[in-house]
Amino acid sequence: MKIIAVINHKGGTGKTTSTLNIGAGLARAKKRTLLIDIDPQSNLTEGLGFRDVKVSIYDSIKNDTPLPIENISEYLDIVPSSLDLLGAEIELVSRLGRETIVKRLLKAVDGKYDYVLIDCAPALGMLTVNALVAADTVLIPLEAEYFAYRGIDRLVSIISDVRTHYNENLTIGGVFITKINPRRVITEQITDSIKKYFSDKLFDTSIRVNVALIEAQLKGVDVFEYAPLSNGAVDYENLTEEILVKL
Ligand SMILES: Nc1ncnc2c1ncn2[C@@H]1O[C@H](COP(=O)(O)OP(=O)(O)OP(=O)(O)O)[C@@H](O)[C@H]1O
Numbered sequence: 704m705k706i707i708a709v710i711n712h713k714g715g716t717g718k719t720t721s722t723l724n725i726g727a728g729l730a731r732a733k734k735r736t737l738l739i740d741i742d743p744q745s746n747l748t749e750g751l752g753f754r755d756v757k758v759s760i761y762d763s764i765k766n767d768t769p770l771p772i773e774n775i776s777e778y779l780d781i782v783p784s785s786l787d788l789l790g791a792e793i794e795l796v797s798r799l800g801r802e803t804i805v806k807r808l809l810k811a812v813d814g815k816y817d818y819v820l821i822d823c824a825p826a827l828g829m830l831t832v833n834a835l836v837a838a839d840t841v842l843i844p845l846e847a848e849y850f851a852y853r854g855i856d857r858l859v860s861i862i863s864d865v866r867t868h869y870n871e872n873l874t875i876g877g878v879f880i881t882k883i884n885p886r887r888v889i890t891e892q893i894t895d896s897i898k899k900y901f902s903d904k905l906f907d908t909s910i911r912v913n914v915a916l917i918e919a920q921l922k923g924v925d926v927f928e929y930a931p932l933s934n935g936a937v938d939y940e941n942l943t944e945e946i947l948v949k950l
């Protein structure tokens with residue numbers, strides 16, 4: 704079971720869209736996949752059509768009860784989030800072993816899945832630390848803009864702290880560029896500068912700007928189901944292929 708945290712503390716870089724569609728891509732490749740929404744915004748949960756969730760990851764974190772797992776399709780499950788997860792950051796302050804809660808919760812499903820993808824909030828608080836402590840590797844989506852990697856030093860330094868104190872095998876599995884507009888003249892320069900910064904960590908596949916990705920989430924389905932021939936479906940299929948080979 705490979706546990707992947709999808710992380711970037713910058714907002715709107717495509718974490719949720721990527722978790723959802725890479726997850727769907729892995730499930731299409733018949734990999735048993737569990738998605739975990741650990742963001743109080745609950746965009747992943749809602750993007751897969753779950754609303755008014757009664758039991759969420761918040762309950763498991765608070766009460767140490769088994770993760771509430773909802774089925775999406777044959778190979779795809781999700782642990783939903785809910786807005787009350789917002790309170791968790793503060794409630795965790797006084798809890799002993801607070802960094803390892805999600806890791807412990809995931810122990811109970813060990814072996815049931817090939818991949819677990821954790822969609823993190825745009826924050827570097829205790830919930831994100833929990834994801835990093837539980838994870839084997841990290842995927843970082845970067846928006847195609849100048850200095851997209853600005854601030855990434857902070858993320859890299861937290862990853863290194865987690866490695867030192869909790870999870871010595873944690874790796875940065877890769878970085879990929881999202882929301883690329885191939886018609887923009889500066890796109891190539893942006894890609895080049897990101898490539899220089901991350902060298903071999905940057906995936907070959909970038910995700911183009913594609914409205915089908917937005918529409919699919921509004922409909923509560925993945926892009927392969929909503930628009931199988933769209934650029935979004937093609938790009939996420941290629942990215943999934945790379946992940947299957949490289950992670
Ligand atoms: N390739 C794309 N083309 C067009 N729109 C996109 C693409 N990827 C993501 N979006 C849209 O951009 C917005 C932000 O994407 P997303 O929610 O995946 O980012 P995020 O990193 O999870 O954000 P947050 O930091 O708030 O959790 C969403 O409205 C999403 O539908």
Ligand SMILES: [Mg+2]
Nearest residue numbers: 718719742746
């Ligand atoms: Mg998100």
